[in-house]
Amino acid sequence: MTLSTIQALVLRNLFLYTRTPVRLVELLFWPLVDLLVWGYLTVFLQKHTGDTFPYQITFLIGSVILWDIIFRAQQGVALYFLEDVWSRNLLNVFSAPVTNADYLLSTYAIGLLRAAVTSLMLSVLAILLYSFNLFELNWSLIPFVFNLLLFGWSLGMISTALIVRWGPAAETLAWAVPFFIQPFAAVYYPVASLPPAIQWIAQCIPCSYIFEGMRDGLNSGGVSWSDLGMATGLNVIYLIFAGWLFVRVMKTAREKGLLTKFVSQ
């Protein structure tokens, strides 16, 4: 692992954003659309329910912001690989002295930056437009958000591994993978809302504990340590699995010549 290599790979992505402002559409516009739609839906429901308005619905706005942290972190990892495919730069990178660790750490950094930019913008707009302040969670926000990042990175590594394994036709997985798990992740509704037969799926997903824990935190003002502990434990398992899968698939890719297929497409 080399710091200068990681810096170079991160720099390359930063250059991309400064060179191509239209990329900000993906980073800022779509999350903003989500916030506006869910935010005004919340306002509408609030007006029509008056005092009986449950806090879970207010948290829809928080859910939008927090889900975007997972999504942007995952995209940071998965799109990073695809950027090299699209620009026919893949072999230049993989024939350079770049280790798997260098590569992954730089994608984590990009994922972190993407998540930070988007979530900061959404958080400020949520305060201004809907008086919803995610920062009411104070310091307890940090471990929860960190866990969301970890999960996003894991999903990103899994997405990239699947794309490498199945080839360019599987590019769409870079966007689809997070949404495979979203219905079970307790993002917009509690796990208890799911049919009992499939609640076990939610219990295997780290972010379901984060969303449950943060809903409780905003309601009670306390920190749900059990949810945080479960999320962290599961995240460690997911990270180890995703890292193993990535390294395994890269080894297979070198054996089967899969990386060169991205160049000849």
Next chain:
Amino acid sequence: MSEPVLQVSNLVKKFGELTPVDGISFEIRQGEILGLLGANGAGKTTAINMILGIVTPTAGEIRVFGKELAKERIAILRRMNFCSTYTQLPGNLRVWQNLVVFGKIYRVPHLKTRIDEVLEMLEIRHLKNRISGNLSAGESTRLNLCKALLNKPELLLLDEPTASLDPDIADKVRKVTRRIRDEEGTSILYTSHNMRDVEEVCDRVVFMHQGKILFIGTAAEILSHFQEESLESLFIRVARGGEIEAASAS
């Protein structure tokens, strides 16, 4: 005699039923330009990809700078570089941005000065602030070469560097290739379909066909061995399935 810079021994690559590289052995000496010649499907690119560590060999061994590639890939890659017509640097970055990124990856000292040097060498210094994607094919190839020269590689792999270039630019690329070898003692593995490239640039040629080496020698030795007047006519004879006896000489 010093150890070869690159030593390929009994290299085999199988993809299922296919065997694009079938037991090839050759070496490159210090400061030598070795041509890898063969029709499409001869196994040249697969061989280069194995030397770069992008494809793992099924059997055989690759030693670079006396070290085993399979065990010391990253340390070896720091001392070599690669340029191919089939790869590009990100088109949405400026020329200097692309070179900064790869310069940092290869840990190039005095990077700003080195970037100016390579741009000057390839006569594209005036394009330094241009968007890479807006360069012509010839300019883009020269930018790729700049990237490949940034770290003053001891071993340089050039995969068809003059493909799609006009004769003037192709001539410049050939001259630069020789200049790098003459001035910096770089060893170069050079694949091409262009017979003129091979005759003008390469000290020796590895002639490949269907994954095997037909002959290794100078262009003159190859012509004499196969009793042909030019490499081009030999190339066409081989590509069209003319009777060629697999043989090797060094």
